[in-house]
Amino acid sequence: xxxxxxxxxxxxxxxxxxxxxxxxxxxxxxxxxxxxxxxxxxxxxxxxxxxxxxxxxxxxxxxxxxxxxxxxxxxxxxxxxxxxxxxxxxxxxxxxxxxxxxxxxxxxxxxxxxxxxxxxxxxxxxxxxxxxxxxxxxxxxxxxxxxxxxxxxxxxxxxxxxxxxxxxxxxxxxxxxxxxxxxxxxxxxxxxxxxxxxxxxxxxxxxxxxxxxxxxxxxxxxxxxxxxxxxxxxxxxxxxxxxxxxxxxxxxxxxxxxxxxxxxxxxxxxxxxxxxxxxxxxxxxxxxxxxxxxxxxxxxxxxxxxxxxxxxxxxxxxxxxxxxxxxxxxxxxxxxxxxxxxxxxxxxxxxxxxxxxxxxxxx
Amino acid sequence: xxxxxxxxxxxxxxxxxxxxxxxxxxxxxxxxxxxxxxxxxxxxxxxxxxxxxxxxxxxxxxxxxxxxxxxxxxxxxxxxxxxxxxxxxxxxxxxxxxxxxxxxxxxxxxxxxxxxxxxxxxxxxxxxxxxxxxxxxxxxxxxxxxxxxxxxxxxxxxxxxxxxxxxxxxxxxxxxxxxxxxxxxxxxxxxxxxxxxxxxxxxxxxxxxxxxxxxxxxxxxxxxxxxxxxxxxxxxxxxxxxxxxxxxxxxxxxxxxxxxxxxxxxxxxxxxxxxxxxxxxxxxxxxxxxxxxxxxxxxxxxxxxxxxxxxxxxxxxxxxxxxxxxxxxxxxxxxxxxxxxxxxxxxxxxxxxxxxxxxxxxx
Numbered sequence: 001x002x003x004x005x006x007x008x009x010x011x012x013x014x015x016x017x018x019x020x021x022x023x024x025x026x027x028x029x030x031x032x033x034x035x036x037x038x039x040x041x042x043x044x045x046x047x048x049x050x051x052x053x054x055x056x057x058x059x060x061x062x063x064x065x066x067x068x069x070x071x072x073x074x075x076x077x078x079x080x081x082x083x084x085x086x087x088x089x090x091x092x093x094x095x096x097x098x099x100x101x102x103x104x105x106x107x108x109x110x111x112x113x114x115x116x117x118x119x120x121x122x123x124x125x126x127x128x129x130x131x132x133x134x135x136x137x138x139x140x141x142x143x144x145x146x147x148x149x150x151x152x153x154x155x156x157x158x159x160x161x162x163x164x165x166x167x168x169x170x171x172x173x174x175x176x177x178x179x180x181x182x183x184x185x186x187x188x189x190x191x192x193x194x195x196x197x198x199x200x201x202x203x204x205x206x207x208x209x210x211x212x213x214x215x216x217x218x219x220x221x222x223x224x225x226x227x228x229x230x231x232x233x234x235x236x237x238x239x240x241x242x243x244x245x246x247x248x249x250x251x252x253x254x255x256x257x258x259x260x261x262x263x264x265x266x267x268x269x270x271x272x273x274x275x276x277x278x279x280x281x282x283x284x285x286x287x288x289x290x291x292x293x294x295x296x297x298x299x300x301x302x303x304x305x306x307x308x309x310x311x312x313x314x315x316x317x318x319x320x321x322x323x324x325x326x327x328x329x330x331x332x333x334x335x336x337x338x339x340x341x342x343x344x345x346x347x348x349x350x351x352x353x354x355x356x357x358x359x360x361x362x363x
Numbered sequence: 364x365x366x367x368x369x370x371x372x373x374x375x376x377x378x379x380x381x382x383x384x385x386x387x388x389x390x391x392x393x394x395x396x397x398x399x400x401x402x403x404x405x406x407x408x409x410x411x412x413x414x415x416x417x418x419x420x421x422x423x424x425x426x427x428x429x430x431x432x433x434x435x436x437x438x439x440x441x442x443x444x445x446x447x448x449x450x451x452x453x454x455x456x457x458x459x460x461x462x463x464x465x466x467x468x469x470x471x472x473x474x475x476x477x478x479x480x481x482x483x484x485x486x487x488x489x490x491x492x493x494x495x496x497x498x499x500x501x502x503x504x505x506x507x508x509x510x511x512x513x514x515x516x517x518x519x520x521x522x523x524x525x526x527x528x529x530x531x532x533x534x535x536x537x538x539x540x541x542x543x544x545x546x547x548x549x550x551x552x553x554x555x556x557x558x559x560x561x562x563x564x565x566x567x568x569x570x571x572x573x574x575x576x577x578x579x580x581x582x583x584x585x586x587x588x589x590x591x592x593x594x595x596x597x598x599x600x601x602x603x604x605x606x607x608x609x610x611x612x613x614x615x616x617x618x619x620x621x622x623x624x625x626x627x628x629x630x631x632x633x634x635x636x637x638x639x640x641x642x643x644x645x646x647x648x649x650x651x652x653x654x655x656x657x658x659x660x661x662x663x664x665x666x667x668x669x670x671x672x673x674x675x676x677x678x679x680x681x682x683x684x685x686x687x688x689x690x691x692x693x694x695x696x697x698x699x700x701x702x703x704x705x706x707x708x709x710x711x712x713x714x715x716x717x718x719x720x721x722x723x724x725x726x
Binding site for chain 2: 113136137138139140141147148149150151152153154155156157158168170175176177178180181185188189190191192193194195196200201202203204205206207208209237238240241244260280284287288291
């Protein structure tokens, strides 16, 4: 670890919520019990709200179904996707904590090469509590990690780093492939444990997967909108990608860092590639236009908050990507609705946020 | 590995030279024998030319001392550093091969986590023969590697990648730290084997270490100039860094890739931090000005060859960094001399290069 940085607190209590989108019973939590039990869970139930989701005993959670979302956001609930895991961002909006960890319900505890269970959450917290280095590449990876540092030739003026807004974790077993790659390589499994965390450099976009993701809600929360996907929309499975592109350009603009690498989770099963192809189809075309748009995007200098950046981004999405497909005009409007909803729930009349209205259950 | 790419040839004969700068007997080659013996070595003897360098039997090599360099380059020999490992770039200039691997004489064969000897050269060749992906970050690292691919959300139009010009390898045991870090952390050893190769994204500079480095001489050779260091110069230990900054901006301009990560070598001993501090002292200040210079550099569009790019770069070094210190004016002139020498040796009268005049020894 670089000598300039303090040792990070291994774990935070009362500062982090775990957000889980789901349509089924959460038996997968049993395996996570030693790591998650001390935290508050925000469960966003997708699909039929009349269905009962079973949560193992002993967890402290709130569960929000579609009726709750509609009740809390009113007409602004239109910005929250239905029948798509993009609905998870509702959990980010109603959380009152500084940090969010979000995980899919088909992700289990992975083992490191020594056979030890990986505490994914602890690694995410380490990543978030140490700075990022987006302005120059460090060849020995995260310089703030124990046993590592900045290498010869790394400018000293850049060694303080910048605050870390996002920690993007990876997946052993089933890799996060698109439908075409799933179809072509049905048997491919990720067995390579790469013992590294690194900063995605400034000016570089990356594919952000929502399966195993943590972020600093105070620094970047309002940009973590997962878009309009699923029911009634011409696209799916681009929710986290969209959020990742938006988040990255705003982090670059505001001088915040994005890390990727450790921790790994064990991704248990591949989703259906045929279903996925249908969801991804439009996105495969549209991203070829969206990526150059994000790569050349200029956020005005006077945008000094995430909200201002996000509104400026929504404007440009409407103008420039609206030409690609009318979907982007609808999406741009939803981005504005999302920001309004975020501010309404989090700063009602400028006061601290009120208590949420989901189904609560404390241990 | 991505399905679009062919499996790389594991090893190339007659297409690669190994360049070793040294002032001592090359006993370290014994350990590398199984991996190096089939290749031609270019040994650049630094310091006193009357000293005899012992090379273990069985290696095919040429050795160039200062007298040879002066004889071959004439007055243009002034661009080749003396009493500094920067002299190694003379070896790149006189090579007739497509690929160069350069290694320091205190670097030994490392072992992978399974205890197997690492064939560093083979990994470098794999890196160079598969494309790079500088335009978008792939979270599962090198997508062309076996068991890996592009992840969901990676634009399909970018999956062909770009030709790889540079493969930058890393070091176990003694990390490549600057003098201040060496002084502060004298006991730090790199024990972390990170099983990854990745592309340094476009627009991002990195600290290129010359200890364990391979490159495609045809693609980027003329930019691999290690500057004016050592004897008679106000700076040392920035030779590879300088080359790295120049190479990276030219690769970015020409659409070429730079990879870093595997392979590891075992770096046996730390150099003296007090001596290093004296060498690095000016560089520590100057790089704070040089980095912003390289980050904001614009190479004119009509520079379509490495030589043209390098001359344009030398112009700007003279104009803009010349203000920082007169050393950069001298360096800019040496950069032009280097390009002239490169073209003179490699394309005398536009014809194929003539045989070199070093001391030759074939097995």
